[in-house]
Amino acid sequence: MDSGLIGKIEKAKRYAEEKDRIQFNSFEARFKGENNEHVVTYNNGDWSCTCNYFQAHGICAHTMGLEHILEQMVTPHEEITF
Numbered sequence: 001m002d003s004g005l006i007g008k009i010e011k012a013k014r015y016a017e018e019k020d021r022i023q024f025n026s027f028e029a030r031f032k033g034e035n036n037e038h039v040v041t042y043n044n045g046d047w048s049c050t051c052n053y054f055q056a057h058g059i060c061a062h063t064m065g066l067e068h069i070l071e072q073m074v075t076p077h078e079e080i081t082f
Contacts, residue, residue, distance in 0.1 A: 013021060023074075024070065
């Protein structure tokens with residue numbers, strides 16, 4: 001392995017630990033819930049999920065779970081704190 005690639009791997013490891021460097025603008029993810037599969041989207045701070053609970057309440061376990069996984073990399077729901 002060349003020294004340039006070794007340096008890039010080390011930098012990547014450091015970046016992976018510094019989550020505050022990353023800010024997602026938008027994404028779509030498939031979420032396998034306990035009963036069904038749902039599509040969760042995030043677009044400039046706005047979450048959406050195809051589950052019935054989100055449709056009724058504007059928040060759900062799927063969006064909150066992803067928000068927790070992504071920590072500082074997405075704008076959090078104002079009313080949720082982990």
